[in-house]
Amino acid sequence: MDDVHDAARGHFTLSPRLTEIDPSPHWDLVLGEGPILAVALHDGHAMRESLRPHLAFDDAQLRRDEDPLTGLFTDVGDSRLCVRTSRFEVDLNRPREKALSADPEDTWGLRIWRGPLPREELERSLAIYDAFYATVHALVEQLLARWGCALLLDIHSYNHRRDGADLPPAPQEGNPDIELGVTTADHARWGAVLARLGDVLRASPVAGRPPDVRENVRYPTGGHFPESLYARFGERLCVISPEFKKIYMDEWTGQADLSVLDDLRAGWRRAVAEVRPEFLACR
Template identity: 60%
Template sequence: MRDMFDTPDPRQPHSEVFLSAATPPALRLREEAWDLIVSDGPVIATAIHDGHLLRPSLQPLVALDDTARWREEDPLTSLLTQVGDVRLRVRRSRFEVDLNRPRAQAIYTSPEAAWGLEVWRAPLDETEREASLALYDRFYAMTGELIDRTVERWGCALLIDIHSYNHRRDGPDAPPAAAADNPDIELGITTLDPRRWGDTARRFANVLRRHPVRNALPDVRCNVRFPTGGHFPEWVYAHWGERVCTISPEYKKIFMDEWSGQVDIPALYALRDGLQHAVDAVRPEFLS
């Protein structure tokens, strides 16, 4: 049997992971809540808010329709994970459990926690809450073992924690939010060691700026809209410190209409290509 760090056969399904008897327990579990592809390399790319699925027992309890939920998720960000040696896409919706928030806040219990949206028809009972939190725990156990093995193999790792954000919250016919406060690509770098990885992050950003999207060079800035980062990169930093360089790109939804759902395919692929160039530019720093 192949080790999980062998290069996977491209003919295999997206969710196929090659495992060995030495693989840690959480990585051996078959899990329908996410897709994981692992090949030999130090770059991990994640799309933890891409998912839209809810487990069957929650579907009659949710007060939002599919369109309202989808607008606040990060659809299509999993395509951008193609830049990683390790690719992780969570299939479950953030409305079931938000993996980028602390465990105590991972289930939305009020409109204030969910962009003013009333998520549930009634408060969830303890059975449903525990089921969601069990998924949260499985995710962090699996990801912890994945990062441990990557760092053991390479000495360090580059984690690309990919998200997207809305910029037309006033409605489909209203003007978009001001560009001054809404870069095309925001890089969250609050949870990397600046002494070890500051130059790496600057090179990464400069390469992104050189690759046009929709016939224009993108506005790429750091820590503008989300200056405090998210729980997932904070957890990575707390456990692995300077051994993992975490960069969290937040893509303004210039690759789609966030109200109608219409996708600008060339823009999406241009963003993917720019991200690939940025990863390639800094990859040698993680191969020593």
Template identity: 60%
Template sequence: MPGLVAECREWELTLGDGPVIAAAVHDGHGMRAALQPYLAIDTATRRRDEDPLTGVLTSVGDVQLRVRASRFEADLNRPRELAISRDPANTWGIQVWDESLPDVEIERSLAYHDRFYAMVRRLMDAAIDRFGQVLVLDIHSYNHRRDGADAEPADVKGNPEIDLGVTTLDHGRHGRLLERFSDALRSVPLQGRTPDVRNNVRYDGGGHFPEWLYSTYGDAVCAISLEYKKVFMDEWSGQADIGALYDMRDGLRAAVAAARPELSA
């Protein structure tokens, strides 16, 4: 039913009638109470490697999926075996969990990972059955000031304002859609200038979520992972730049509008 909101502690799903699904799987900060005593990082550090405010951008989708649970409870953009880990090598050198984290809590987190993918499978089956092909926007953000609040930001050469991850996209079928999508993103100013939009700059391999979509549904799904540089917020203080965030939303809305005719073609 269009407009239906299905929600649980871990995610919120708003169902509309259309072929564009916008997902922010790293937007959340929630953590179930039983896990909190075993966290080895503070709140500020955890927030810095989450993707706050990306849920705002899901408003461009016919279907909007916003995950409320932190990526550290279980990372939905990683395969099951890496979704929660005690090993800092799997989390950018950050010690997320105390070594005493019980196996039973890890299993509960993995069960949440399983439930999420079961839900997405039902969602995708229904959307593909209705529309034939579906555009999935996998929305993320990334840090570019990791050396500290007062340090120089990362070199722009390797850090576009919008990095489109399209490693699973079938260019034979969806290349024209990607072209229209990218051109429309560039047409809407971000902080008063033309945004730097490039493909596959920061991540030469796609995340697990788009890879799973492609392996499960093939070219019936056009998956685009959007990595927004955190120019819309101060990644150290957490203070948001609402104007920049709205610019990003307007640009993404224009990109979706430009891509729609290619879905129905």
């Protein structure tokens, strides 16, 4: 317990309850009592003004490759962390050396930036990156000390109409409505949780039909965020990375379909509620 308190010192205080000592302008963190932490890494669109002259993209292009509205799915968490800052200012789901990259090979072949970025811009983004990971590590250590195990939901969305607004969407075969990224979850310990989560999601209609829910289809190798957490915390932490296909919005105009969004959120809430007892039982 002393080691946990040492690691968390400078980030959280336990008096009168778990509280962030120095909140960051780059994310919103709401702390509650329970073993579930829901995170939306790519929900944000904010970008510092000093980076904007270097952009080759406009605002609409940036939004298309962010994960708008995923912060709404974090309401299942006892604690909720929504990043305000755009993934293009700092991508928290990549290794540190690629957190702000001007190489199109790191951004799906898209040229986001006009050219190489100044060193001072890279350093400012890396400072955000380091502060974020220090905060998450300290918070997870507190959750594990309090509950014995924890569920971290790493929530994302993905595009399926990249070919154009008026062209057919990507084939369903490789693009499930909800992908559950479970590349790091210890199946020996958490296999029943993963199966139950998927079953409840499939039984929760979206736009009048059962959603297509599968594991590790589009992103079979996972992201840096869950991989790094597994490397640090092991099987005590179950990390699941749902990817919601943007059937809840028009990815070209940004307009949301509120009915589909409500269906997805309702099914997601039911699914997480079904697996919650597994994590409460770790105490």
